[in-house]
Amino acid sequence: MKTVIDSGSTGRLSLSEIIRFKGLLWNLSMRDVLVRYKQTLIGVLWAVVRPAINIAIFVFFSMFIEGGSDLQERIVNVGAGIIIWGLISTSITDVSNSLLNNSNILTKVYFPKLIIPISTLAVCLIDFLISFFILLICKIAINGFPGPEFFLFPVFVLYAILFSFAVGLFFATLNVKYRDIKFTLPFLLQIGFYVCPVFLSSSFYLEKLPSSLAPIFMSNPLVTVIEGFKYCFLGQSFSVDMVYVLSGLCFTLLILIFSLRYFMKFEKTFADFI
Amino acid sequence: MSQVIITANNVGKKYSLKHLSGKSKDDMFFGSIKAKARGLFSKSSEEEEFWALKDVSFEINQGDRVAILGRNGAGKSTLLKILSRIVAPTTGRIEFDGRMAALLEVGTGFHGDLTGRENIFLNGSILGMTKSEIKSKFDEIVAFSEVEKFLDTPVKRYSSGMYVRLAFAVAAHLDPEILIVDEVLAVGDAAFQKKCLGKMKEVSGGGKTILFVSHNMAAVQNICDKSIYLKNGQLVDYGKTEDILPLYMRSSQATRLADLGNRPDRMGNGAIRFKSINIKDQSGTVVASAQCGSPLTIELEIDANPSFDLSYVRFSIGIDDDFGQRITHLSNDVTEQIFEKVKQGRSVVSFQIPELPLKRGDYTLTLFCAVNGDVADWIQEAAVINVEAGDFFKTGKLPEESQGNFYMKHSVTIY
Known part of the structure; x- marks a missing residue:
């Protein structure tokens, strides 16, 4: 096996290289999962407690703002929104910080750097799955088994991860050189929480927004993700127009391609700047 | 092949x-x-x-x-x-x-x-x-x-x-x-x-x-x-x-074992001025770094001003570690080798250390000279010498790095 290190070569995405290091990917993911709730009193229960409290708070606010009286349905609706948003926001945050958090490895051994942001997703996904099953149980207890549309949920979960990874990867690369990200990101996520239909329904947004802003609201790919995920649980109607679904998907893929290229371009210099 | x-x-x-x-x-x-x-x-x-x-x-x-x-x-x-x-x-x-x-x-x-x-x-x-x-x-x-x-x-x-x-x-x-x-x-x-x-x-x-x-x-x-x-x-x-x-x-390291003739940051009346400093190994060759456990000679070239009474001359070298902590002090005072008279012009003062007991690292030397009880020349941080690890105990072993700053010959018995 011959290896060439050339000053002129530019970073290229090599899937075979990532597959060669799959053992490392697995071990890094396991490390994050194992470490997450070590030395905590209630351990993995935090994955349930945090969203539960959030759901309680925002069910109240949503009743207050949006009106309506069906508390049980509201719990499922807001619960689905909060849980999928939790996956999105923790993935974006963790992926953004992944390179910095692993700088000790980054500066000491060689491996394809993309493994680090990818491995971070595992722990986010596991947290999500725990709260997902709790919500499912609640939903069944409240108003029975969900319809067949429920089995579409992996599509929306995958979409959420894809979007979060694409955005997080861009910030992760930027974070190597500019630590400003740690101040900006929480702020951006907070804005995101209110411009996406997390605890309010998108129909409420469309009702209140001036009609000229409606297309802008709808073209946010996360509207598709969150509405779709709620649809899996509630099974009423999927209210997002197909145009917006497709344009959102294209937009997400563009971000992903851009982020990957940006990451690859600077991959070689990470150890110099971090 | x-x-x-x-x-x-x-x-x-x-x-x-x-x-x-x-x-x-x-x-x-x-x-x-x-x-x-x-x-x-x-x-x-x-x-x-x-x-x-x-x-x-x-x-x-x-x-x-x-x-x-x-x-x-x-x-x-x-x-x-x-x-x-x-x-x-x-x-x-x-x-x-x-x-x-x-x-x-x-x-x-x-x-x-x-x-x-x-x-x-x-x-x-x-x-x-x-x-x-x-x-x-x-x-x-x-x-x-x-x-x-x-x-x-x-x-x-x-x-x-x-x-x-x-x-x-x-x-x-x-x-x-x-x-x-x-x-x-x-x-x-x-x-x-x-x-x-x-x-x-x-x-x-x-x-x-x-x-x-x-x-x-x-x-x-x-x-x-x-x-x-x-x-x-x-x-x-x-x-x-x-x-x-x-x-x-x-390999000579001119920048660190610097020429001392032009150092402005010095004290003393100038009866004697340090000109340069060199370190030599056992064979008398000028070296850039000293080796722990080996003989070391520190040579100071001095210039004596004839208009002073050059009697009772004392030289000393203070050795500081990386943290500025004084490790030890060498002088012809404690060895009772006071020079009653020093010839005018250039001379070389030679400090001989039979076995260097310092652990590896950089050490800063402070040079001091007194003539007739008055400070003649005093240069703080005159030079830095680098000490390489060496076989101090002739056993191929050394204590852990964190265990102190210098080595001491010793033996252990049980009875």
Whole structure:
């Protein structure tokens, strides 16, 4: 096996290289999962407690703002929104910080750097799955088994991860050189929480927004993700127009391609700047 | 004959150093903000280029054990990092054959909250081992590390010795064609160091190619048959260790053992002035660094002013460590070798130390001279000397680095 290190070569995405290091990917993911709730009193229960409290708070606010009286349905609706948003926001945050958090490895051994942001997703996904099953149980207890549309949920979960990874990867690369990200990101996520239909329904947004802003609201790919995920649980109607679904998907893929290229371009210099 | 396994051609690494302009220096906070703001609009920030490594070319044959020698900042670590693909070179090209593993640090990626067992798997995979490789070597690793009892304890509860032993044990069981080792042997207690050296030799015996950076000249001599000598980022010489090592030890370092004649920061009436300082080894050759456990001579060239009464002359050298802590003090006062009379003009004062008891590191010398009870010359931080590790006890062993600053001859009996 011959290896060439050339000053002129530019970073290229090599899937075979990532597959060669799959053992490392697995071990890094396991490390994050194992470490997450070590030395905590209630351990993995935090994955349930945090969203539960959030759901309680925002069910109240949503009743207050949006009106309506069906508390049980509201719990499922807001619960689905909060849980999928939790996956999105923790993935974006963790992926953004992944390179910095692993700088000790980054500066000491060689491996394809993309493994680090990818491995971070595992722990986010596991947290999500725990709260997902709790919500499912609640939903069944409240108003029975969900319809067949429920089995579409992996599509929306995958979409959420894809979007979060694409955005997080861009910030992760930027974070190597500019630590400003740690101040900006929480702020951006907070804005995101209110411009996406997390605890309010998108129909409420469309009702209140001036009609000229409606297309802008709808073209946010996360509207598709969150509405779709709620649809899996509630099974009423999927209210997002197909145009917006497709344009959102294209937009997400563009971000992903851009982020990957940006990451690859600077991959070689990470150890110099971090 | 063995074949070439690593080829490096004109390898260079450039870093840009950013400077704040003179004005903003006095105001760290707003200065840097202003500089940043300026940087946003123009690209003319004051950048200085710095080549950590320049035009380095060499070939290494399969089975060679090569030491990389050089002072701090000579580019050794940069070279290792480029070879192990952690940083990319700015110029040049390197080719190598086979699997390469780099040990730039002991315990890379160890996580304090994980148990010893979990860390073996994590660290092994970070160093490039596959899961089945780690599994097959697991028992060996545990036996080598001597931490069987604590395998299921989080490593943050380990003593530092146990931690290092476990970390090295994983690394020692890597099985690459090319092994890069940076200074990792400078850890652990003496017995464990010996075990590590033994392991290194065993590995190299099996036809493995090794690149080794160490300040421990005894280890270099012991393990490496060839040496690369780097200075200021450039390759000075490459050849057999027995030829390169003396060259490296002797390399003059004019900047540090500076000319003292023009030092303005001195005190005293000037009856005697220090002119220069040199250190020599046992053969009387001027050397750049002293070796622990070997004889050392410090020579001070002085100039005596004839208009003074040059009697009762006392010379002393204060030796400080890296932290500015005074380690010891040499003088002809305590040895009762006061010079009743010193001839005018140039003389050389020679301090002889039969066996240097200092541990490796940099030491700062303060020179002092009194004539007739008055201070004649006094230069603080006159020179820095570098002490290399050496075989002080003639046993090949030294106490752990953290165990004090100097060595003391002793023997132990039981009755």
